[in-house]
Amino acid sequence: MALLVRPISALDLLVLLICVYLGRLLILVRHQKTKTSRLSGPPRNNWLFGAQRYLSNSDNVGLEFAKWAAEYGPVYEIPTALGYSRIILTDPKAIAHFCARDTFTYIRGKHMKRMIDLLLGRGLIWADGESHRRQRKAVSSAFSNAAIRKVTSVFFDSAYKVKEVWDTTIDSSSSDEAIIDVQHWMNCVSLDSIGIAGFGHNFGTLQGKRSVVAEVFDAFNDLKPSILEIVNFLLGPRIPFLSKLPTERTKLTKRWNESVAEIAEDMLARTKQTYGEDSKTEEKSIIGLLLKAENADTDLYIYPEEVMAQMKVLIFAGYETTSISLTWALIELCKHPEAQTKLREELTSQFGASDPTWDQLMTELPYLDGVVHEILRLHSPVEEAIREATEDDVIPLSTPITDTSGITIDRITVAKGTQVSVPITCMNYLESLWGPDVSEFKPERWMNGVEGLPHKVQEVQGYRHLLSFMDGPRICLGRGFALAEFKVRVVLP
Numbered sequence: 001m002a003l004l005v006r007p008i009s010a011l012d013l014l015v016l017l018i019c020v021y022l023g024r025l026l027i028l029v030r031h032q033k034t035k036t037s038r039l040s041g042p043p044r045n046n047w048l049f050g051a052q053r054y055l056s057n058s059d060n061v062g063l064e065f066a067k068w069a070a071e072y073g074p075v076y077e078i079p080t081a082l083g084y085s086r087i088i089l090t091d092p093k094a095i096a097h098f099c100a101r102d103t104f105t106y107i108r109g110k111h112m113k114r115m116i117d118l119l120l121g122r123g124l125i126w127a128d129g130e131s132h133r134r135q136r137k138a139v140s141s142a143f144s145n146a147a148i149r150k151v152t153s154v155f156f157d158s159a160y161k162v163k164e165v166w167d168t169t170i171d172s173s174s175s176d177e178a179i180i181d182v183q184h185w186m187n188c189v190s191l192d193s194i195g196i197a198g199f200g201h202n203f204g205t206l207q208g209k210r211s212v213v214a215e216v217f218d219a220f221n222d223l224k225p226s227i228l229e230i231v232n233f234l235l236g237p238r239i240p241f242l243s244k245l246p247t248e249r250t251k252l253t254k255r256w257n258e259s260v261a262e263i264a265e266d267m268l269a270r271t272k273q274t275y276g277e278d279s280k281t282e283e284k285s286i287i288g289l290l291l292k293a294e295n296a297d298t299d300l301y302i303y304p305e306e307v308m309a310q311m312k313v314l315i316f317a318g319y320e321t322t323s324i325s326l327t328w329a330l331i332e333l334c335k336h337p338e339a340q341t342k343l344r345e346e347l348t349s350q351f352g353a354s355d356p357t358w359d360q361l362m363t364e365l366p367y368l369d370g371v372v373h374e375i376l377r378l379h380s381p382v383e384e385a386i387r388e389a390t391e392d393d394v395i396p397l398s399t400p401i402t403d404t405s406g407i408t409i410d411r412i413t414v415a416k417g418t419q420v421s422v423p424i425t426c427m428n429y430l431e432s433l434w435g436p437d438v439s440e441f442k443p444e445r446w447m448n449g450v451e452g453l454p455h456k457v458q459e460v461q462g463y464r465h466l467l468s469f470m471d472g473p474r475i476c477l478g479r480g481f482a483l484a485e486f487k488v489r490v491v492l493p
């Protein structure tokens, strides 16, 4: 009997590969489902994208998560792409457990790390575990209170420059009105501040200088996502090669990398020249500390390729977060003239026409403090912290929940590979924590210190019981920098 053997075609190979991929996917999904607690959550209406398409079209993801928390309980799961799901934690004890294990048991997924690598290199935001600990130690002294105290004058200088431009615009307007693009100016303030205070480099955007870095950021924001990008965003975590597809975003990422690398190399060269090998000059700037760390004799060793990455991280992390918060501060103050009056009274009664020092800004202006924290609560620029479990884990809960089989549980099991998330903005919107006035702009709620906050809120760990800067090993490194800049900007509207 003759056996007909057909050569394997490319199509056969493709079908085989797809079958292997889907088979592996099924096994993984099954493994996670059997080892992870069965939690309630919104239904899976779309197998391909799960709830991600719905969330990416939402104006306020925090409110969506808060709505689901009210419906399904403080810990629930949402469907994600290709049959997977993500656990959402709003229970304070569960979040504390998660944050304490951040960078070791919970790390960013492979796809996210690849995207960070392309954009920022293998610096602090990319690193996990011991590598993260070492890098963080190397740069954290640059953000000490003593360091921020020294650069507060930079924030005042930038604030005065903006005030001057705005005064001129208003004075030269022929009518009673003048249109000011607040977001644009807040971007300039943030970029110039991080440049001067962080690296001694003046981007000069407040003086109207063109900055490629700012242009690339603007282009990123204006980018209308192509089909490829949407597919990469939604399916990339499960189909990693999608992040390699050439898109407009990858072109912009390349431009951003080149422009920052150019500035960074220039800064590195200048700083090395200024400090010199044996210079006794005190190192104040972030770049100075990074260079010090580049010397292998110190215990703060950072590899040369990480120095550049760290600089990208600082510009990236410090630029838009602060400018978004500053813009929201001005919007809320415009909507609440009574808050403006209270702020002015507090300032003029204590300091007249002079500028408060860093210490006074931090401790002697309770209403200003309330305004700043209320903005951070209502308009947190970072929406969610998503991680993947590197091992099976058990997360304890402060409030028992009922799983889908009707059993009451006071801890949940999480299988290796499961996505777990802290929905930062949602935590700030939960009526169950903050009370019925949760959506109101009320600086007064911060006036009696953290003891004045509702008891439930006090169960949340983190800076002032807010997760806007996250918590644990990845808590925002620049929070002191951001708060000082924020307060200076709000006292000089």
Ligand code: HEM
Binding pocket: 124, 125, 136, 194, 313, 314, 317, 318, 319, 321, 322, 325, 380, 381, 382, 384, 385, 386, 467, 468, 469, 470, 473, 474, 475, 476, 477, 478, 479, 481, 482
């Ligand atoms: C209002 C302003 C800011 C907010 C709300 C904010 C919030 C955050 C949050 C939530 C994270 C953690 C993200 C995650 O774990 O996924 C973070 C990380 C970080 N932030 Fe900020 N940030 C602000 C301003 C700044 C500024 C001005 C700088 C620097 C000058 C900065 C530097 C960093 C760095 C370096 C990290 C990474 C820390 C690590 O992975 O160890 N941030 N920030």
